Amino acid sequence: MFGSKNKEPTEIYLENEKVDLSALPTLTRSQLATYNGNDKPQLYVGIKGVVFDVTANANSYGAGKAYNKFVGKDAGRLLGLNKLQLKEEDGDPQNTWDLSSLNEKQLKVVDDWIEFFKMRYPIVATVVEK
Template identity: 40%
Template sequence: MQEPTHPSSLSISEYTLEQLRDFDGNGPTKLIFIGICGKVYDVSEKAQFYGPEGPYASFAGSDATMALALNSTTREFIPKINDSAPDLSTLSDKQREALDGWVSFFDKKYQVVGTIVY
């Protein structure tokens, strides 16, 4: 597998869902970004998990907020390009706790490279 190619100056940016889709590990840069709760994380270093053949490939280049909260790796809970931001008020306390745990994990492990704009 080809190593990700990071731009020389990767600054924090705003990404629409359409722009985020370019970072699914399949593009020329091989970068993998995942959005969670409005933040965009660079998870390229763990392509074995989030890359095209990984168990969490459905999250790559997407807003995975609801999928993570609902403990789902299917694309069912991944927003489409024209969808609105996820409505977190629909989550149960247990789902919100799970999501908060994922945000904490990603904050500690991966670099934030931007935000999602809907």
């Protein structure tokens, strides 16, 4: 899988345990796309509608870096399929958020990634359909 998922985190982010998702700001997918380090300086990654601020790890998520493909989008489908980029055989390559075609094992992978991100990055918003 990507990165150092099985390594111990260097810093565990505990504030996410206190986050009320319903009280967070909401972003549309097009608004989320602007948090890419270029349009806006922050680097945001969404997973299953939860948005994480990965700006502190720009050495992995910044422009030209390995995981920049996840920035500015809800990347749940990419993570579930264990891909940095979707191809035609994966369905719509622009649809990085739709999990409906994932099997149970792939959905578990997405949930595992959410837990990974929760331990490392602050939750800053949720994604809404608009």
